[in-house]
Amino acid sequence: MSGVARRDLLRGGGLVVLFALAGTGVGQEGGTSGGGEGTGAPPEVAPELPGSLAEFPHLDAWIRIAPDGAATVFTGKAELGQGIGMALLQIAADELDLPLERVSLVTADTARTPDEGITSGSQSLQNSGTAIANAAANVRYLLAERAAQLFRVAAQTLTTTNGIVRARDGRQASYGELAASLSLHVEARPDVRRKRVDARDHIGRDRPRRDIPPKLTGAAAYVQDMRMPGMLHARVIRGPAEGTRLTAPDFDAIARLPGIAQVVRVGDFAAMLGPREWPLVQAMLAVGRVPWARDDTPLPQGDLREAIRNLPTEPEVILARDAVTLPAVRRITARYDRPYLMHGAIGPSCAVALWKDGAMTVWTHSQGVYPLRSALAELLDLPLERIRCIHREGAGCYGHNGADDVAADAALAARAVPGRPVKLTWTREQEHGWEPLGPAMVTELSAALDANGHIAEWTHAVWSNTHSTRPSQAGDLLAGLEVGRGFAPSPPRAIPQPNGGGDRNAIPLYTLPRATITNMFVPQMPVRVSALRGLGAHMNVFAIESMIDELAMAAGGDPVAFRLRHLSDPRAIAVIRTLADRFGWARQKSERWRGQGFAFARYKNSGAYCAVAIDLRVEPETGKTTVLRADAAVDAGETVSPDGLRNQIEGGIVQSISWTAHEEVRFDTARRTAFDWSSYPILRFDAAPQRMAVHVIDRPGQPFLGAGEASQGPAAAAFANALARATRQRLRSMPLNAERIRIALDGFGTR
Amino acid sequence: MIELTINGTRHRIDGDPAEPLLYVLRDDLGLYAAKFGCGLGQCGSCTVLVDGKPAQSCITPIAALEDRVVMTIEGLGSARTPGPVQQAFIDEQAAQCGYCIPGMIARAEALLRADPRPSEAAMRDAMRPSLCRCGTHMRILRAVRRAAVAMGGGIVDPAEPVS
Ligand code: FES
Ligand code: FES
Numbered sequence: 001m002s003g004v005a006r007r008d009l010l011r012g013g014g015l016v017v018l019f020a021l022a023g024t025g026v027g028q029e030g031g032t033s034g035g036g037e038g039t040g041a042p043p044e045v046a047p048e049l050p051g052s053l054a055e056f057p058h059l060d061a062w063i064r065i066a067p068d069g070a071a072t073v074f075t076g077k078a079e080l081g082q083g084i085g086m087a088l089l090q091i092a093a094d095e096l097d098l099p100l101e102r103v104s105l106v107t108a109d110t111a112r113t114p115d116e117g118i119t120s121g122s123q124s125l126q127n128s129g130t131a132i133a134n135a136a137a138n139v140r141y142l143l144a145e146r147a148a149q150l151f152r153v154a155a156q157t158l159t160t161t162n163g164i165v166r167a168r169d170g171r172q173a174s175y176g177e178l179a180a181s182l183s184l185h186v187e188a189r190p191d192v193r194r195k196r197v198d199a200r201d202h203i204g205r206d207r208p209r210r211d212i213p214p215k216l217t218g219a220a221a222y223v224q225d226m227r228m229p230g231m232l233h234a235r236v237i238r239g240p241a242e243g244t245r246l247t248a249p250d251f252d253a254i255a256r257l258p259g260i261a262q263v264v265r266v267g268d269f270a271a272m273l274g275p276r277e278w279p280l281v282q283a284m285l286a287v288g289r290v291p292w293a294r295d296d297t298p299l300p301q302g303d304l305r306e307a308i309r310n311l312p313t314e315p316e317v318i319l320a321r322d323a324v325t326l327p328a329v330r331r332i333t334a335r336y337d338r339p340y341l342m343h344g345a346i347g348p349s350c351a352v353a354l355w356k357d358g359a360m361t362v363w364t365h366s367q368g369v370y371p372l373r374s375a376l377a378e379l380l381d382l383p384l385e386r387i388r389c390i391h392r393e394g395a396g397c398y399g400h401n402g403a404d405d406v407a408a409d410a411a412l413a414a415r416a417v418p419g420r421p422v423k424l425t426w427t428r429e430q431e432h433g434w435e436p437l438g439p440a441m442v443t444e445l446s447a448a449l450d451a452n453g454h455i456a457e458w459t460h461a462v463w464s465n466t467h468s469t470r471p472s473q474a475g476d477l478l479a480g481l482e483v484g485r486g487f488a489p490s491p492p493r494a495i496p497q498p499n500g501g502g503d504r505n506a507i508p509l510y511t512l513p514r515a516t517i518t519n520m521f522v523p524q525m526p527v528r529v530s531a532l533r534g535l536g537a538h539m540n541v542f543a544i545e546s547m548i549d550e551l552a553m554a555a556g557g558d559p560v561a562f563r564l565r566h567l568s569d570p571r572a573i574a575v576i577r578t579l580a581d582r583f584g585w586a587r588q589k590s591e592r593w594r595g596q597g598f599a600f601a602r603y604k605n606s607g608a609y610c611a612v613a614i615d616l617r618v619e620p621e622t623g624k625t626t627v628l629r630a631d632a633a634v635d636a637g638e639t640v641s642p643d644g645l646r647n648q649i650e651g652g653i654v655q656s657i658s659w660t661a662h663e664e665v666r667f668d669t670a671r672r673t674a675f676d677w678s679s680y681p682i683l684r685f686d687a688a689p690q691r692m693a694v695h696v697i698d699r700p701g702q703p704f705l706g707a708g709e710a711s712q713g714p715a716a717a718a719f720a721n722a723l724a725r726a727t728r729q730r731l732r733s734m735p736l737n738a739e740r741i742r743i744a745l746d747g748f749g750t751r
Numbered sequence: 752m753i754e755l756t757i758n759g760t761r762h763r764i765d766g767d768p769a770e771p772l773l774y775v776l777r778d779d780l781g782l783y784a785a786k787f788g789c790g791l792g793q794c795g796s797c798t799v800l801v802d803g804k805p806a807q808s809c810i811t812p813i814a815a816l817e818d819r820v821v822m823t824i825e826g827l828g829s830a831r832t833p834g835p836v837q838q839a840f841i842d843e844q845a846a847q848c849g850y851c852i853p854g855m856i857a858r859a860e861a862l863l864r865a866d867p868r869p870s871e872a873a874m875r876d877a878m879r880p881s882l883c884r885c886g887t888h889m890r891i892l893r894a895v896r897r898a899a900v901a902m903g904g905g906i907v908d909p910a911e912p913v914s
Contacts, residue, residue: 080848081846081847081848081849081850081885082847083847208841208844209844209846211849212840212841212844212846212849213830213833213837213841214830215846215849215852215853216824216830216833216837216840216841216846216849216852216853216856217784217824217825217827217828217829217830217833217837218782218783218784218823218824218825218853219783219830220783221783221849222786222850224786224787225777225783227781233778276774276778277774277777277778278766278767278770278771278774278778281774281790343884344884345850345884346786346788346794346796346848346850346851346882346883346884347786347787347788347796347850348787348788393848394848394850395786395788395848395850395851395884396847396848396850396884396885398884398885425787427790428788428789428790428791428793643844644844647844647847647887647890648847650886650887650889650890651847651885651886651887652886653886654886654887654888654889655884655885655886656886658886676789676791676793677789677791677793677794677882678793682882682884683886683888684879684882685875685876685878685879685881685888685891685892686875686876686879688875688888688889688892689889690910690911691889691910691911692889692911
């Protein structure tokens with residue numbers, strides 16, 4: 001390497017290197033099946049290429065260079081508040097060797113971006129990030145190759161810095177000039193190397209997110225903030241909750257209410273439109289007085305978890321190991337379960353739709369613009385090309401909430417007013433009443449120790465409905481069931497391993513010579529459910545990591561040491577050791593009513609490794625818990641944005657404490673009875689941990705591992721384990737709230 | 752006809768006096784920072800300052816706001832020149848989806864105006880009416896602590912070290 005090149009490297013400029021026969025850049029599992037939530041992306045056409053390049057191998061699907069040398073990057077993934085936008089920009093700027101401010105990003109848009117399926121399953125960096133990294137490396141190589149032709153030198157002698165290709169003799173050419181005579185409509189080559197780890201400027205460093213200052217100062221940042229000339233506001237008219245319908249709505253009377261321009265009806269679907277929002281809000285009060293009924297069979301009385309446990313199943317053994325072990329000397333059998341949970345976005349679902357010149361455009365916060373387009377095509381009886389779905393941010397939704405349904409509602413309403421954009425917003429009560437819930441789940445575990453304190457046997461069975469009813473056809477949308485054209489929901493399906501749905505993370509990473517793990521898939525759904533962040537991982541990791549602590553206690557050992565004894569994956573061990581060390585695990589002493597808990601999982605057994613430790617105090621008179629401290633360690637492979645990663649892990653822990661300790665959707669026999677934040681309380685600031693620290697283990701040069709859903713399971717179990725140490729009572733049924741804690745303590749006469 | 756003073760500008764609103772401020776801000780004045788979250792006074796995403804105190808604009812009729820000084824967070828600064836509380840939120844990257852954050856900033860501003868040196872418990876108590884689904888709470892609290900220091904005060908007994 002010449003001196004010049006070496007200096008450029010140190011400055012962050014990259015020598016252009018092509019290894020004709022060496023391996024690929026960074027290998028990743030292909031496939032963008034949306035975290036296994038079905039209705040995924042198109043089939044792989046170039047399986048030798050990494051990430052989503054396997055489905056979309058052409059470079060110009062991902063990157064375009066303008067005449068001024070600025071780059072536009074296209075991703076089929078959506079910014080959901082997880083910070084993916086900035087991370088993808090950092091990756092692209094580094095691999096292209098362009099200043100960050102000269103790279104811009106276009107996210108999920110059926111007219112412009114690759115079809116990367118659904119933004120879910122913590123796969124955005126794994127799929128899209130990997131594709132963009134390698135596409136950018138290819139583009140940089142092509143630009144250099146073009147310069148090499150012009151300069152009549154070998155490409156390998158050129159360097160790139162800040163959008164300029166330089167030869168050793170000082171000649172140079174800008175990306176803009178070079179791109180003008182270069183087609184990027186070529187397939188990526190698998191043999192173009194990404195930049196050397198030590199030559200990167202942005203990957204692995206904190207870069208402030210671009211979307212934050214506008215969001216904090218009142219810019220129109222969300223679909224809810226969109227405003228277009230001639231736009232009408234709209235509300236949809238339906239019963240108070242999923243499973244109900246209005247019996248005799250007087251639409252003429254509604255249409256005569258002040259400020260209502262029109263009532264749109266298609267079969268039983270109805271929406272009202274008006275130029276301003278406030279009259280619609282008032283009209284919804286009138287709609288709220290309309291009698292309603294439940295047509296389906298009544299919901300079972302009592303706890304719906306029991307109903308799920310007793311419904312017919314389609315069992316599938318997902319792991320069976322029967323090595324010979326030492327005899328079991330001590331056995332623990334336990335059931336752990338969780339109630340239905342709500343996504344509970346802070347901003348209710350909203351979409352803007354415009355029907356113009358025989359084409360429908362929908363601005364939506366759906367996590368899957370392409371599958372939504374398919375469903376809308378059937379609903380509206382239009383060819384795919386006549387529908388465009390453009391992602392716009394909404395409030396953080398964490399799974400399949402009302403986003404897709406409201407997009408259909410808006411599209412139906414807009415079709416009645418050609419040329420006028422329609423913004424349809426759900427009410428808070430509709431959001432709580434109609435969003436598909438995170439499924440209730442039951443797990444039954446049995447595990448035995450041998451005389452040496454090792455796990456000799458392990459069984460785990462998990463009962464759950466499907467974890468994805470994400471729409472791909474009209475019957476998957478609420479409006480599709482109302483229009484009276486005979487659309488029916490897609491049949492519920494289990495999401496197969498290795499991603500898994502209800503059985504996501506049901507297979508522990510621990511060394512288990514004898515184990516049987518069964519997915520008790522329950523097809524029949526008493527209530528509408530779908531994907532909630534992490535799918536079954538929240539429940540399964542809660543169960544596994546609670547059981548591990550119960551076993552450790554039975555073995556008379558330290559729960560961290562017990563975990564380490566049963567692990568062989570060095571990265572899992574490193575995460576646990578790091579956290580134990582930084583948390584000061586060995587120095588912690590449980591006092592009466594205060595305890596520490598530890599838990600670990602690798603998300604999907606293929607994503608990020610994450611361990612969480614919690615220190616909490618219980619007030620025995622009330623059962624109220626205070627989380628004094630919650631710390632985590634995480635290995636997400638190569639870290640693009642350490643602060644972004646910490647943000648995700650911190651948020652996941654707080655959200656999981658809310659799910660685990662505070663939340664439960666309740667029902668009567670006709671409907672859910674959680675309509676708002678008073679009937680469905682979530683964690684508020686007083687219950688947020690006192691302090692929190694996240695320790696990132698960076699693995700430069702390693703594949704990206706999805707981390708958006710890595711901390712929920714460990715946080716839930718760490719909370720339960722800390723609670724067990726503080727109270728000497730093991731609570732296995734969520735929510736682990738004050739009421740249940742007090743009852744448990746009362747029951748044992750501890751007061 | 753109702754006269755409102757919002758971010759120092761007087762507006763004449765010719766509408767229903769019972770209409771909550773939130774819809775006037777968003778529909779008529781093009782001020783989008785205050786968000787619709789529930790319309791029920793339960794979540795705080797619509798929070799603005801009225802005479803320096805936090806108010807849920809979704810349940811505050813405009814008739815109640817004549818002769819009052821209304822401030823939305825557009826009045827605190829812009830993306831180019833953020834106010835001190837906004838700057839603290841940017842410095843802490845205190846947002847995931849960010850939908851709740853304008854309300855959080857309004858609430859923090861009101862708190863620090865009323866009490867530049869609150870205790871940790873008083874800070875949490877003041878922020879309690881505002882909900883965040885993304886679990887950004889730790890960062891929001893860090894941002895409020897940082898803003899308190901930047902504005903010349905501080906949190907008496909911060910639960911985490913302040914940057
Ligand atoms: S929107 Fe005003 S408090 Fe929720
Ligand atoms: S950051 Fe998303 S709701 Fe608070």
